[in-house]
Each structure stands twice: as C-alpha cells, then as structure tokens.
Amino acid sequence: MKPGILVARAVFPEIIERLSLHFEVEANQDDILFTPDQLVAKLQGKAGVMSTSSSRFDAGILARLPDLKIVANMAVGYDNIDVAACTAAGVMASNTPDVLNETTADFGWALLMATARRITESEHWLRAGKWQKWRYDYFLGADLHGSTLGIIGMGRIGQAIARRSMGFDMQVIYHNRSRLSEEQEARANNARYVGKEELLRTADHVVLVLPYSAQSRHTIGAAELDLMKPDATLVNLARGGIVDDVALIAALKAGKIAAAGLDVFENEPKFHPDFLGLDNVVLTPHIASASAPTRKAMANCAADNLIAALGNQRPPNLLNP
Ligand code: DGY
Numbered sequence: 001m002k003p004g005i006l007v008a009r010a011v012f013p014e015i016i017e018r019l020s021l022h023f024e025v026e027a028n029q030d031d032i033l034f035t036p037d038q039l040v041a042k043l044q045g046k047a048g049v050m051s052t053s054s055s056r057f058d059a060g061i062l063a064r065l066p067d068l069k070i071v072a073n074m075a076v077g078y079d080n081i082d083v084a085a086c087t088a089a090g091v092m093a094s095n096t097p098d099v100l101n102e103t104t105a106d107f108g109w110a111l112l113m114a115t116a117r118r119i120t121e122s123e124h125w126l127r128a129g130k131w132q133k134w135r136y137d138y139f140l141g142a143d144l145h146g147s148t149l150g151i152i153g154m155g156r157i158g159q160a161i162a163r164r165s166m167g168f169d170m171q172v173i174y175h176n177r178s179r180l181s182e183e184q185e186a187r188a189n190n191a192r193y194v195g196k197e198e199l200l201r202t203a204d205h206v207v208l209v210l211p212y213s214a215q216s217r218h219t220i221g222a223a224e225l226d227l228m229k230p231d232a233t234l235v236n237l238a239r240g241g242i243v244d245d246v247a248l249i250a251a252l253k254a255g256k257i258a259a260a261g262l263d264v265f266e267n268e269p270k271f272h273p274d275f276l277g278l279d280n281v282v283l284t285p286h287i288a289s290a291s292a293p294t295r296k297a298m299a300n301c302a303a304d305n306l307i308a309a310l311g312n313q314r315p316p317n318l319l320n321p
Helices: 013-020 036-042 083-089 101-116 119-127 156-168 182-187 196-202 222-227 245-254 273-277 292-310
Strands: 004-007 024-027 048-051 070-073 092-094 148-152 171-175 205-208 233-236 259-262 281-283
Touching: 004 013, 013 024, 013 292, 048 292, 070 292, 083 092, 092 292, 101 119, 101 156, 101 205, 101 233, 101 259, 101 281, 101 292, 119 281, 148 156, 148 196, 156 171, 156 182, 171 196, 196 222, 222 245, 245 259, 245 273, 273 281
Parallel strands: 004 024, 004 048, 048 070, 070 092, 148 171, 148 205, 205 233, 233 259, 259 281
Antiparallel strands: none
8 A cells, every 4th residue: 555645735736646656645736724733634644744844843743643754845944844853753854955056046146136226126116107207316226246245154055146146246255154165165256254244244245045943043133234234235045034024124224234135034924014115125925946947846856755765765865864
C-alpha cells in the first residue's frame, strides 16, 4: 500500500500527479488555510506533508502526529519548522535551497529599482490623473549605478544579488554570520566583509536576505535605522520579523531613510496598516521566488525530498543534523 501524504497548500496539478505515482495524496487544491487543529486532523495516519511557511511544525504539533516521518517544506526558509523538535520526534525536515536563488535575486533587483527610482509611487500618481506637465524635480530618486550596495545575509541568494551589481558598477559590502572565501567574494563583485554598523552607515542601498530566527528578529530596528543615510533605501526579501515594522514606519515618516521595498511581513498576509499611507514604500505579497519555472522547481524539489524520505533514502535537502 502506498504511504499517505498531505499536500497542505495548493500546488501545480502536475506535481499532484507526480506525487500520486508514489503516494496516496490528499491535496488541498482549494487552498484552505488550515488551523493547527485542522492540520493535525488532516495529518492523522499520514507519513509525509508538503508544507509551506504558513504551516507551523513545533513540538506540540509533532507530538500529535505519531505517524509523520517527513515535513517537506516548499521554501528555502524553514522558520515555520522547529528542526530540533523534528529530530527529537524522529521526523525528517527538508527545504528547497538553490532552485530559487536566481529568480529571487532578480526580484531583489526589481524591488531595489522600484524603490530607489520611485516606480510604483509615480505610477499611482499618473493613474490618479495628476500628470499635467513634465517637471525637472518630479520623483527624483536615488541612483543605483556607482552606489554602494550593502547586503545583510550573504548566502547563495545574497551572492546572486551581489553578482548582478557588476553591471551597475556598484561597490558591494556585506555582513554575514561568517566571512565568505576570497574566491566567493571575488565572484560576488569583490564584496567586502564589514560589521553591521559600518554597513548601515555606508550603504546607499541595504538588502536583507538573512534567514529568520529568534536571533535575527528585528535585526533592523530604530537604532539601526538611525545609522542609515537619510537618502538610503532598504529592501527586505527575507522574512518580515527581521525588520521592526513600527520602527521602520517611524523612520520612513521622519525621513530617516528615503524609502523601503518590502516583500515580506511579520504576520503575513496581514501587515501594518500604516504602510498603506506611505508613498515611500513599495509593498509586494511575498513573490520574490514567483516565476513559473522556479515555483515548479521548488515543488519538484519538495516532491524529491518526500519520495526519497518515504522510499527509505536520505532526502537530498535534509535539514536534521
Ligand atoms: C522561501 O522559499 O523561503 C520563500 O520565501 C517562499 O516562502
């Protein structure tokens, strides 16, 4: 008999077909956002789950799922999974690294450019019928070319963002848990390792691509925003909680920084309502990895992990130590 799995959120039909060759699949193609109790009920008797960051797997949930063998996240980030609790419960956990690096880096640049060059703000103004004439000082933004890009979190996505900056003749500085090798720094547009404070004081554009954890929560708060240049832009592609939204809103209102581009929010899909009243913020609904080929690659990668784990092989992207 095939093992039972749950695909906890809607996914491409071809992925369900692929999984059905190996498993009895219960798919949530209506994309209902299950409460923790509903998730536990759906997972009774199931050996695996394909999850996203909207489903939490902590010790309390895992204790109620004695048959579960693998949580295969369809995301590179896995802050929704307590990996130590999974290990203690004998459950494997996996993510989908690498397949989204380039697409996410592309989007980082889209958000950086939209934010620095005030693209959405000026488009809203035009659509509102306010464009009566050309003026020399309409929507003056910040240059990207020749500026200094500061990247906090220099993993594979951070490095892909840095590589793209070569075409803009930018200087790259970065801050990370550990320094890259000389070779990696050279490939990342000769990125220079600096302390967080120096990065915030020096960069014209700051991009956040670090993983979320209790330690990285509010990496950017009032004190950090105070260090930034008044004409700097801040882009967050990582996780919402990395930025203190209340402090960011205050900084944007007070002109402590020029603008922010945010793809992620602390309690998605909810976000602080004050963002809507600000012209100098570009808001997108967690779509940095959302190209069709990349989302399919992520789903296939999660499927590979499920198939390996429940076929008694090591999942290619196992997170447990
Ligand atoms: C990721 O892969 O972590 C993206 O943020 C989608 O959740």
